[in-house]
């Protein structure tokens with residue numbers, strides 16, 4: 001297992017098809033998923049030589065913390081689908097590497113348990129509910145558990161139209177259709193472990209769902225979010241009520257990004273939700289330079305969607321991101337090797353690839369990357385100007 005695609009291939013072999021599809025798939029015709037992956041190959045880097053000293057480090061200051069690397073685990077619902085120990089082990093791996101772990105509202109581990117395991121490295125992501133009581137309660141729990149960074153996801157006001165899930169009739173709790181049962185039987189290791197551990201649940205919504213059994217299911221959560229009217233006023237209220245750091249995730253338009261900076265949002269995550277919401281959404285890496293221009297040089301920006309290597313991370317940082325999140329690679333790793341081995345392995349792969357890319361570029365640390373390392377076809381322009 002030398003690369004993230006190696007882990008992905010292994011995960012595909014170990015998971016029942018509907019589970020792998022739920023993790024890998026995206027919205028509509030999945031153009032956006034594909035573009036997220038392909039966009040990196042169009043970016044070319046220009047190394048600098050002879051100036052790299054012997055002191056090299058991946059340490060990165062972001063939102064008041066010094067992390068061990070400029071990337072972290074994106075919030076993902078139902079991580080235990082990948083392997084039953086996924087969430088706990090990813091939190092442990094993130095802490096050991098000193099990188100942040102993003103816990104989703106739909107996560108299969110409780111806020112309190114994550115906070116206890118993560119010791120300051122956890123961020124909590126919130127999906128705003130139609131019932132303000134539920135969102136307020138989740139934020140209060142995160143706060144009293146000692147979590148200081150809240151991510152508000154703003155690109156999921158409607159469930160993504162995910163054709164793979166519809167075709168597989170994917171639902172939770174599992175619906176035992178003949179094809180689902182056949183897939184489970186063909187993947188006995190996953191099935192037995194999952195059976196023993198119990199079907200994954202949205203651990204943070206169980207308590208809040210006293211009024212509605214439905215909200216505990218995946219379909220229930222999606223229905224609930226679709227009804228929520230998350231707008232600028234609600235975001236403003238969240239900002240006023242959350243005393244810690246606030247990240248808004250799911251911004252793709254430079255105009256929205258600029259407006260957010262004046263609301264007191266501490267950082268924006270440029271993301272298309274890994275292509276899971278809008279089939280033809282622009283890829284974050286394509287729009288990043290425009291967003292950087294809109295928010296100014298000093299404003300903290302994260303990027304996620306389609307990052308699959310340390311070299312991708314270097315490209316995102318060179319084009320204006322301060323920090324990067326990855327989603328699927330962590331679930332692929334957990335499915336491929338089990339959470340306890342997979343989490344550390346994927347972090348090791350990404351950090352060693354990033355360290356190698358930085359050294360090749362002549363950068364001693366991630367903070368040295370900037371757009372001067374990106375080849376923008378100056379040669380062709382110069383040839384055009386002076387024939």
Ligand SMILES: Cc1cc2nc3c(=O)[nH]c(=O)nc-3n(C[C@H](O)[C@H](O)[C@H](O)COP(=O)(O)O)c2cc1C
Pocket residue numbers: 022023024036074075076077104105106107125153249271272273274275276304305306307325326327328329
């Ligand atoms: C299985 C899965 C579940 C996800 N659940 C959530 C979620 O609950 N909240 C959220 O804000 N984003 C969620 N995301 C999106 C990720 O946070 C992130 O934006 C995306 O995975 C990044 O793209 P990548 O997977 O290509 O790295 C989910 C992504 C996946 C793959």
